[in-house]
Amino acid sequence: MAAASTLESLVDQMISVITNDGRNIVGILKGFDQATNIILDESHERVYSTREGVQQLVLGLYIIRGDNISVVGELDEDLDSNLDLSTVKAHPLKPVIH
């Protein structure tokens, strides 16, 4: 099958994961499996709020269980470095309701 829908192409790249409880975790994809379990290195969480800009919490090496993953985005590092997160205010994402 052409261009299978896997995360293979994102390995060793900076990715942004949105979890089912609405958190946003950014890190380098080191591994994954067919259940979308994910290993992230040098990761941090980006905490969104309406009162102040985005806060970044350092997490380090992280494994996220596939069940708990909504979206895995390839972070465009040029776009990301041009983004001034301290000015970005938003409600945290809502949790996924199945």
Place this chain on the structure above:
Amino acid sequence: MLFFSYFKELVGKEVTVELKNDLAIRGILHSVDQYLNIKLEHTRVVDQEKYPHMLSVRNCFIRGSVVRYVQLPPDGVDIDILHDATRREARGS
């Protein structure tokens, strides 16, 4: 298998995927797999003011289990073919 085959036909078309957390992402369908996980390219979040969480993401993988709707282009559906395929699936042949 029907929907898997069906989504494979839509590769290259622009779709909007609405997630179960109300986030809606528009992009070009790049690929789909057996779990109906979806990969999109050239993505834009539909309401960027409200959801700036993916401002620097242009390609993404969406887990099939969190998809609520996939909005298709009107010309992306050939109703006759879909009818036939659905009946064949129901007959189990």
